[in-house]
Amino acid sequence: MGLIRNIFMTELLMGLKIVFMQMFKPTITLQYPHVKHPIPDGYRGLMSLLRYEDGTERCVGCSLCEAACPSNCIKVVSDEVPGQPLVRYAREYYLDITRCIFCGFCTEACPVDALAMTKVYEAAVYDRRDLMFDKAKLYELGERYLEDGKAYLTHHRMDDGTLHPVEGLGDNRYHFPAVDAEHGGVQPEQIGLTAEALEVEETTR
Ligand code: SF4
Numbered sequence: 001m002g003l004i005r006n007i008f009m010t011e012l013l014m015g016l017k018i019v020f021m022q023m024f025k026p027t028i029t030l031q032y033p034h035v036k037h038p039i040p041d042g043y044r045g046l047m048s049l050l051r052y053e054d055g056t057e058r059c060v061g062c063s064l065c066e067a068a069c070p071s072n073c074i075k076v077v078s079d080e081v082p083g084q085p086l087v088r089y090a091r092e093y094y095l096d097i098t099r100c101i102f103c104g105f106c107t108e109a110c111p112v113d114a115l116a117m118t119k120v121y122e123a124a125v126y127d128r129r130d131l132m133f134d135k136a137k138l139y140e141l142g143e144r145y146l147e148d149g150k151a152y153l154t155h156h157r158m159d160d161g162t163l164h165p166v167e168g169l170g171d172n173r174y175h176f177p178a179v180d181a182e183h184g185g186v187q188p189e190q191i192g193l194t195a196e197a198l199e200v201e202e203t204t205r
């Protein structure tokens, strides 16, 4: 049997048959980088920082992302907004993307949807220092890939409705109480008091 196979080169003919059959099937090879696969909305690509529609930075410098990051690749330097002692922001923000494992924990930890991942996966550079993203770079990525960020937060059900209103989505976020400077950041109804009663309480303290 083996001799007959050797004489008639059956393995070779079987191989040629497979090649011949594949010639008439549609090609599945993409001509990367000219043609790229569509990337799903939940994809965890390069990180970005987002702004509100009026251009205000969303990040309030709370450092929850830094605490949640298992790779210790985030560093937040928080500060008060000048003239507004109740309002904080990230004066500096650094993210070492060479150490990032793209887990997305930081985006989940962020209470104000300031962080979102983009669909960008091509991050090769000649100098690895370029992969230490600072605040300006992260906000620039956020502006350039805003649609990616919106899609990411919506897909992971983290959008509080301000980025991408979708019915049935975006109501599972913790919402900070509105800042009421007059009452030290506390809304009277939050502690079961009327505004007048709260004022009396504050003046007798
Ligand atoms: S995606 Fe994960 S590893 Fe990367 S910065 Fe966020 S928490 Fe850290």
Ligand code: SF4
Pocket (backbone or CB within 6 Å): 058, 059, 060, 061, 062, 063, 064, 065, 066, 076, 090, 109, 110, 111, 112, 113, 114, 115
């Ligand atoms: S990105 Fe979000 S979690 Fe991180 S410091 Fe800013 S507000 Fe806090």
